Amino acid sequence: MTAASTTTTAGSAARPRPGTGRTDALAGTGTLIRFALRRDRVRLPVWIAALLLGTLSTADSYAELYSAPEDRANAVKTMSSPAGLAMTGPRHYLDDYTFGAMLGHQMLGFVAVLVGLMSVLVIARHTRAEEETGRAELLRSAVVGRHAHLAAALAVALLANLVLALLLALGLTGLGIEGIGASGSLLYGACHAAVGLVFAAVAAVTVQVTAHARGATGMALAAIGVAYVLRAAGDSGPAGALSWLSPIGWTQRTYVYVDDDWWPLLLCLALAVACAAAGFVLSTRRDVGAGLRPERLGAPHASDALGTPLGFALRLHRGMFTGFGAGLFLMGAMYGSILGQADDMLKDIDQIQEALERLGGSSTAESFAAMIMVVVTAVAAVYVVMTALRPRTEETAGRAEPLLATALSRERWVGAHLAVAVGCGTLVLLLAGLGMGLAGAASTGDAVLVPELIGAALAYAPALWVTAGVATVLFGWFPRASAAAWAVPAYAFVVGYLGQILRFPDWMNNLSPFGHVPRLPAADMEWAPLLVLTAVAAGLVWLGLAGFRRRDLETK
Known part of the structure; x- marks a missing residue:
């Protein structure tokens, strides 16, 4: 009776309109x-x-x-x-x-x-x-x-x-x-x-x-x-x-x-x-x-690189990498273009001046660049989260199961996407620092800003790797909660940027991996926190892969 009722209801909903012959x-x-x-x-x-x-x-x-x-x-x-x-x-x-x-x-x-x-x-x-x-x-x-x-x-x-x-x-x-x-x-x-x-x-x-x-x-x-x-x-x-x-x-x-x-x-x-x-x-x-838009015909034979997990992952992510790379280069250039005017823009704003003084730096331009770098790296972290969570998309779409039914191991499959997240995420940072450095050097007339700001951007690479590690742990152990990885870049922006101005307590900044990165070029370089962040990132990736090995795939 239930089946008949369901059939009747479905038939009524899908019944063609009178005189039209269509639903x-x-x-x-x-x-x-x-x-x-x-x-x-x-x-x-x-x-x-x-x-x-x-x-x-x-x-x-x-x-x-x-x-x-x-x-x-x-x-x-x-x-x-x-x-x-x-x-x-x-x-x-x-x-x-x-x-x-x-x-x-x-x-x-x-x-x-x-x-x-x-x-x-x-x-x-x-x-x-x-x-x-x-x-x-x-x-x-x-x-x-x-x-x-x-x-x-x-x-x-x-x-x-x-x-x-x-x-x-x-x-x-x-x-x-x-x-x-x-x-x-x-x-x-x-x-x-x-x-x-x-x-x-x-x-x-x-x-x-x-x-x-x-x-x-x-x-x-x-x-x-x-x-x-x-x-x-x-x-x-x-x-x-x-x-x-x-x-x-x-x-x-x-x-x-x-x-x-x-x-x-x-x-x-x-x-x-x-x-x-x-x-x-x-x-x-x-x-x-x-x-x-019709699908383009591919080459009759796949290249040797496309036959490897890393080459295939690079092919999947190349469009997003191109977009984020170009966008962050332009974003860095926009911020760099105002470094020459930073002193005049900010000299009468007491709270921002206090935040800049806490950062240090030999000039307002350097201190302001160190503050703005948090915003740029938060956007780069968005790219890393999207890339690191791509295996989850492949799994829910049903494309991971036939791949892993072959000789391809789970570690190699996820590891390829993580390698793209880590490697291309670092390249995105480099492009952002390059854009800010070139525009900043043109704005201030100080060519030294180019290598300084590239180095300042790359200093955040270990924090990006930790972000990828958090996404891996969530994917490996709690796949339905994978979206929680977005909290890392959101928290980094709110606490790392707004927190400097609004004087959030230090413990809030310490909860973010980005809060442990030295604020170059205003601060002095410190290698110890970067090495610790790298070790934490490696541990998180290992933990995430261990969880993925132990759980069942979501099948279709």
Whole structure:
């Protein structure tokens, strides 16, 4: 009787519309939304909480750092340079630099990138990744319509961004800081929701183009990078026309807490609707599991390197390495370009000056570079976590089992991915240090900064190796908790960078592997902590591999 009822229910849900001869394209959307929220019951709250708490703590720190009007006046002088505007936002915010204007100027463009990242990952996870694992095809063979997966993913992204917007509006209003009122806070939250929806819709297009979730995510992240670069180039230029080509620039043109203009968000809404509609249309032009871009034909015979575990791992990771390498080189160059102005920018900010003095260094440029290096290495740690957790992706997708059914041992298979994480992670650090060093030398006229900043970046390599070790332990012993490895780079950024300014206790810094690295070029080189970190990394890798040998594979 149960089977008959189930069959009847399924048949009713999948019954063709009268006169159309086809099923409802959105059938099952509500169920998929509930399922996606169930799967993301931890991920999305963590994302939202991190973005919310980071914004609230920053707004509160502004009220302490720039409590006197002359402090804000000095900040206007330092932020009005082209390099300062490229790092923050349009010049109009500087006309009345209240705490609210400061928040919109310095934080809105930066957090918009993170909100875009959250939205892109949501779309890719619940659309292309479902097709790549074969689950989407299985569901669509029954009662789920053609557009249900994409519609559900967009709905979840919309809900996450609206919740974030509401919490930002309530939280900022509740701080009671002068210049941060209720109406401006509501617009500030709406800006985040608007830019998040834009990049969610962009991801709805990219997941149609390629057959792989990582490729679709990379294309969408490249769009975020282009939007940020256009915004930075426009804000640092005389006319600012390029900023009008970027959705991040549109949100900043609301001039939140200054003019509170809502109309630029209509541009975000229009672009989001257009891209989402394009995503639905393009999804009808391809087969399930395939992409619009045809797969390139490979060579008739694999190279000798591709026949080895390491060579195959390098092939899998080369696209992500190229993207992170180029991105961190540019990121380092952006930070390096303002080293020559660091003294003027920071001389009147007491708490930052105290943080720089604690770091030491013969000049403000060196101390500031040592502080900023934590941010760069935290981004490099993101790459390491993604690479080190690739075996988990291969396992859940069912591709690890046939590989390990051959003569390939578990240690060699995981070890190849770890070798890429460790080796390419170190190369990414080198590129970041090179970019910062070259731009810093051009900004300050001191060529010595090039080898100094390369060495400062490479000093963090053992901390990256520990990060890879933590990911390996989680994968080997607690595979379902592998996502907890993301706490390492997140904690390193919050405590290593913000903690220097907000004076977090030393014990919090000591909990992070990055907290034990000497802050070159401001501090003196110390080899002992780096050797200890290397030993800890080796121990964690050994422990993780031991766990992987002892547990069962997740099979399909």
